[in-house]
Amino acid sequence: MALSEAILVCLTDRPMSGYDLAKTFDASIGFFWRASHQQIYRELGKLREKGFVKSQEIAQSGKPNRIVHTITPAGAEAVKVWSSKPGRMPSVKDELFVKFYALGSVDMDALKDHLTIRIDQHQTKLSKYRKIQDRYYSGEDQSLNHAGKRIILEMGIKEETSRIEWLQAAMFEITKLEQAGN
Amino acid sequence: MALSEAILVCLTDRPMSGYDLAKTFDASIGFFWRASHQQIYRELGKLREKGFVKSQEIAQSGKPNRIVHTITPAGAEAVKVWSSKPGRMPSVKDELFVKFYALGSVDMDALKDHLTIRIDQHQTKLSKYRKIQDRYYSGEDQSLNHAGKRIILEMGIKEETSRIEWLQAAMFEITKLEQAGN
DNA sequence: TGTGTTTATGCAACGAATTGCATATTCTGA
DNA sequence: TCAGAATATGCAATTCGTTGCATAAACACA
Numbered sequence: 001m002a003l004s005e006a007i008l009v010c011l012t013d014r015p016m017s018g019y020d021l022a023k024t025f026d027a028s029i030g031f032f033w034r035a036s037h038q039q040i041y042r043e044l045g046k047l048r049e050k051g052f053v054k055s056q057e058i059a060q061s062g063k064p065n066r067i068v069h070t071i072t073p074a075g076a077e078a079v080k081v082w083s084s085k086p087g088r089m090p091s092v093k094d095e096l097f098v099k100f101y102a103l104g105s106v107d108m109d110a111l112k113d114h115l116t117i118r119i120d121q122h123q124t125k126l127s128k129y130r131k132i133q134d135r136y137y138s139g140e141d142q143s144l145n146h147a148g149k150r151i152i153l154e155m156g157i158k159e160e161t162s163r164i165e166w167l168q169a170a171m172f173e174i175t176k177l178e179q180a181g182n
Numbered sequence: 183m184a185l186s187e188a189i190l191v192c193l194t195d196r197p198m199s200g201y202d203l204a205k206t207f208d209a210s211i212g213f214f215w216r217a218s219h220q221q222i223y224r225e226l227g228k229l230r231e232k233g234f235v236k237s238q239e240i241a242q243s244g245k246p247n248r249i250v251h252t253i254t255p256a257g258a259e260a261v262k263v264w265s266s267k268p269g270r271m272p273s274v275k276d277e278l279f280v281k282f283y284a285l286g287s288v289d290m291d292a293l294k295d296h297l298t299i300r301i302d303q304h305q306t307k308l309s310k311y312r313k314i315q316d317r318y319y320s321g322e323d324q325s326l327n328h329a330g331k332r333i334i335l336e337m338g339i340k341e342e343t344s345r346i347e348w349l350q351a352a353m354f355e356i357t358k359l360e361q362a363g364n
Numbered sequence: 365t366g367t368g369t370t371t372a373t374g375c376a377a378c379g380a381a382t383t384g385c386a387t388a389t390t391c392t393g394a
Numbered sequence: 395t396c397a398g399a400a401t402a403t404g405c406a407a408t409t410c411g412t413t414g415c416a417t418a419a420a421c422a423c424a
Contacts, residue, residue, distance in 0.1 A: 001410075002277045009284040019372050032279030039411065041374060066372070076287070083288035086296045087277030089303055091381095095184045095269030097214030097337070102191040103330025105258070106265035114268045121271055144359065148285025151355050155279070155348050162344035166337050173333050177326070183380075201402050221381065223404060248402075273411095 004043050005082045006033045008052060011071040012079065013145070018044055018067065028149070031129070031156060044069055052078055100170070108178060112171065119167045126160040129153055186225050187264045188215045190234060193253040194261065195327070200226055200249065210331075213311070213338055226251055234260055282352070290360060294353065301349045308342040311335055 010016060010024050021044075022037035024030070035043075047053045052075035058066045071079075096118060099106050137150040192198060192206050203226075204219040206212070217225075229235045234257030240248045278300060281288050319332040 002275070002280055003410085005277075006280050006283075009280060009287065012284060012287055017372075018374090022372095029280065029283050032274055032276050032283070034273045034275065034411095036412070037372095038374080038413085042410095079284065079287055080289070083281055083284065084292045086292075086299050087281070089300070090274070090276040091216045092214055092272070093184070093216065094214050094272040095187075097334050098184055098188045098191060098211065099265055099269070100330040100334045100337075101188075101211050101214070102194065102261065102265065102327070103333075104325065104327040105191065105194055105261050107262070110266040110268075117268050118271070142362075143286065145284075145286040147355075147359055148282040151285075151352055152279050152282045154355075155282075155352055158344065158348040158351070162340065166340040169340070170333055170337055173329075173336075177329055180324075185380085199402075200404090204402095218382070219402095220383090220404080224380095 002033060002082070002087065003035055003039060004047055004052070005079055006035070007040065007043055007047065008071055008075050008079050011053060011069060012076065015068050015070040017069065021069075028132075031125075032152060047075065050074075050078075103174075108174065112174065115167060115171050115174075119164055119171070122160050122164050122167065126157065126164065129156050129160065133157065184215060184264070184269065185217055185221060186229055186234070187261060188217070189222065189225055189229065190253055190257050190261050193235060193251060194258070197250050197252040199251065203251075210314070213307075214334060229257065232256075232260075285356075290356065294356065297349060297353050297356075301346055301353070304342050304346050304349065308339065308346065311339050311342065315339065 006025075006029055007021060010021055010029060016024070018037065018041050021040050022035075025033070025035045025040065044053065044055070048055055048069075052072060053069045054072055055067050055069045058068055096114060099111055099114070103111075133150075133153050137146075137153055141147075188207075188211055189203060192203055192211060198206070200219065200223050203222050204217075207215070207217045207222065226235065226237070230237055230251075234254055235251045236254055237249050237251045240250055278296060281293055281296070285293075315332075315335050319328070319335055
């Protein structure tokens with residue numbers, strides 16, 4: 001499982017609380033590996049048991065105390081071991097395809113609506129990526145870590161752009177089918 | 183959950199045994215909704231309980247008996263209800279991205295190997311899609327069900343093609359980074 | 365003064381998915 | 395003739411993921 005590694009990778013950048021991690025997953029690494037805050041808290045517990053992170057409570061007046069997690073040398077080692085092994089193909093699960101597979105049994109107007117929604121969602125994602133790219137990745141930072149994040153943003157932008165294109169092509173095709181009177 | 187619907191959709195084409203379904207998931211609908219045989223058998227049990235499929239055992243001499251599942255009117259109705267509701271965005275989980283996110287902490291040669299493997303896997307998928315397209319979807323069948331399957335094949339081909347392109351672009355970029363001596 | 369949002373953490377229950385095992389027979393090739 | 399693949403089904407255990415709930419305080423706004 002790569003959730004634990006994704007967390008360790010985040011903690012390599014800087015020590016974080018579970019809350020910080022949840023926000024990071026929402027805003028950057030989570031574009032490529034989704035996780036909810038409950039998953040993150042549970043996984044942090046496991047990482048602590050394995051000795052891959054150290055956790056220390058920091059008292060805050062007023063707000064609840066923060067528990068800040070730091071990656072240990074054993075954790076860094078675990079990241080290295082993981083990164084040297086090839087991962088598995090991401091498993092596809094897309095309801096929209098299944099609906100197309102059953103085109104004869106679905107309501108065509110509803111399907112067109114769903115297609116429109118999906119295109120919108122991908123466009124939202126795309127503009128989010130572009131904003132981040134403009135804000136943080138148009139500069140001159142040449143470090144490896146920065147370069148890696150720049151590259152996945154570029155990949156994400158290409159992925160979303162092509163998705164939008166072929167979803168629009170699919171929309172065109174089913175509209176044509178409808179007009180043909182099937 | 184759409185696994186149950188994916189199964190029902192398959193059974194709309196023709197009655198099948200669990201084994202047939204597992205093979206169908208391996209060879210066609212599973213390109214867009216992966217499922218193992220254990221998942222399928224368990225789900226078939228649930229569908230039977232709900233009355234969405236009827237199952238009848240067919241004696242076979244020698245081989246173990248086949249249990250053939252047929253969709254019921256209630257099952258067909260369930261497909262309709264499901265298809266009218268918008269699905270959720272497929273959740274992304276790709277280790278390769280996570281490795282790029284941690285570019286400073288991973289072994290670059292290993293990462294390049296993994297990239298090569300992934301490009302190969304997508305190329306394999308692509309040529310599988312193209313073969314199916316040539317064999318079954320280059321003809322004149324104008325039925326809706328046929329058209330839907332043709333469209334998802336086209337979408338799949340576009341998806342894989344663009345994936346291969348940007349994975350190669352990523353390979354080019356990290357090679358460039360390496361040569362720059364970072 | 366109250367309502368809602370943000371920060372901050374976590375349990376409990378359930379449902380989904382994976383992994384490993386188990387059985388039993390036919391057919392194919394070495 | 396013997397090994398192994400393909401056909402055919404399924405249980406059990408574990409892990410992963412989601413949903414709903416719970417707590418607790420600061421702060422912004424109306």
